[in-house]
Amino acid sequence: MTTAGLEGIIAGRTGIATVGKKGAGLTYRGYRIEDLAEHATFEEVAYLLIYNRLPTPGQLTAYKKRLQGLQGLPEALRTVLEQIPASAHPMDVLRTGCSMLGTLEPDGQGGRTEASIADRLIASFGSMLLYWYRFKNRGERIDTVSGEDTVAGHFLRMLTGAEPDPLKKRALDVSLILYAEHEFNASTFTARVVTSTLADIYAAITAAIGALRGPLHGGANEAAMELVSQFETPATAEKGIMQMLEGRRLIMGFGHRVYKNGDPRSDIIKSWAKKLSEAAGDTTLFDVSERIEQVIMREKKLFPNLDFFAATAYHMCGIPTSMFTPVFVISRTSGWAAHIIEQHNDNRLIRPLGEYTGPDPRPFVPLAERS
Ligand code: COA
Numbered sequence: 001m002t003t004a005g006l007e008g009i010i011a012g013r014t015g016i017a018t019v020g021k022k023g024a025g026l027t028y029r030g031y032r033i034e035d036l037a038e039h040a041t042f043e044e045v046a047y048l049l050i051y052n053r054l055p056t057p058g059q060l061t062a063y064k065k066r067l068q069g070l071q072g073l074p075e076a077l078r079t080v081l082e083q084i085p086a087s088a089h090p091m092d093v094l095r096t097g098c099s100m101l102g103t104l105e106p107d108g109q110g111g112r113t114e115a116s117i118a119d120r121l122i123a124s125f126g127s128m129l130l131y132w133y134r135f136k137n138r139g140e141r142i143d144t145v146s147g148e149d150t151v152a153g154h155f156l157r158m159l160t161g162a163e164p165d166p167l168k169k170r171a172l173d174v175s176l177i178l179y180a181e182h183e184f185n186a187s188t189f190t191a192r193v194v195t196s197t198l199a200d201i202y203a204a205i206t207a208a209i210g211a212l213r214g215p216l217h218g219g220a221n222e223a224a225m226e227l228v229s230q231f232e233t234p235a236t237a238e239k240g241i242m243q244m245l246e247g248r249r250l251i252m253g254f255g256h257r258v259y260k261n262g263d264p265r266s267d268i269i270k271s272w273a274k275k276l277s278e279a280a281g282d283t284t285l286f287d288v289s290e291r292i293e294q295v296i297m298r299e300k301k302l303f304p305n306l307d308f309f310a311a312t313a314y315h316m317c318g319i320p321t322s323m324f325t326p327v328f329v330i331s332r333t334s335g336w337a338a339h340i341i342e343q344h345n346d347n348r349l350i351r352p353l354g355e356y357t358g359p360d361p362r363p364f365v366p367l368a369e370r371s
Helices: 033-039 042-051 057-068 075-083 090-104 114-138 151-160 166-179 186-196 201-212 220-228 234-246 264-280 284-300 306-316 321-345
Strands: 017-021 025-028
Touching: 025 033, 025 042, 025 264, 033 166, 033 264, 042 057, 042 114, 042 151, 042 166, 042 321, 057 114, 075 090, 075 114, 090 114, 090 201, 090 321, 114 151, 114 201, 114 321, 151 166, 151 321, 166 264, 166 306, 166 321, 186 201, 186 321, 201 321, 220 284, 220 306, 220 321, 234 284, 264 284, 264 306, 284 306, 306 321
Parallel strands: none
Antiparallel strands: 017 025
8 A cells, every 4th residue: 555645654763853743843853943943043953953962152152163164165166156047046056056066075085074064065055056146146256255153144144245134134043943954854855865875965965955946845935925925915815815726726835744733833934024024114925924824724724834924034034035945955954964864874775665556567569560
């Protein structure tokens, strides 16, 4: 018997996260997401995931300094980024950048470990993306050593070239915490499958970026933005969504394979989306989104997942829509790395079976006899 989409199948053991577990909810290495989002920073969470413990104050200072020191890009990588067309999707820029970096700074050489490469990628994915973006859009060759000591601050400064707004910086930081890890989701499982063949961390993360790009997974935050930005008022949104539901269309940013009674990350990002909208004096997008949430609950009993209100939050942070999923990559690299390390430490090739539904054995027809 097969189960479509491996729904409900336990596909491996992990000590990294619980997702929707009774009595626990979403936890990273035993810490509740609500506590992490309230009290921690993304750098603490990345350290927790990759190094399996919360950093002490001294360790955190050293870790932030280390990430800051890894923001620069080798010349050969900058040259490759300059060749990628302006029309490319930023996810494909990161996929290519990850792959290229793997040829320049290979795993297992120069004292590199999976953990140190994860740090390098977390620190430099924003650099790759925005080096390419600013070169293609404004003809600038920016210095990607931003001087910012947080991943969120680095991204925002690279995006605009200006001092990041503290509220936007913290909102982005919280979103990175929320996006960091989520157990055996499609991209993480992809990373584990690749790792199980004993391929290196660059191969695993490049493949994971490919899996995250699709709109049923990470790409949903971009698709949600395209949806909500079509409507100018909550009333037109309600009308439009009702028509979509009549046409049995998927509403991006709603539903979840595991959470059937709500995604605990959604309320947190929603509160940030609201805070940012109020601070900007423009709650249109938030009001439209909230109405869509009410309509989908009333009509389909479906909850928003993290991607839905992340769209409003990211838009209010000034992040271009096509960069929403790449921002997710920067954060999720910490979770992917934790899983790659865990898989490696207790590895067995992941190779399930398929239930055959093709033709019975039949005689081969030589080419000359086929019509
Ligand atoms: N919009 C409209 N209907 C939806 C829906 C959505 N976003 N998500 C689920 N449903 C409906 C399905 O059509 C199905 O209805 P049916 O029983 O009448 O056929 C029912 O709810 C169950 O959904 P199912 O497709 O079995 O859920 P799944 O576990 O296979 O899929 C998702 C989970 C996330 C892929 C799915 O909810 C989805 O496509 N959501 C939109 C994309 C998204 O936001 N992805 C990000 C996930 S974090």
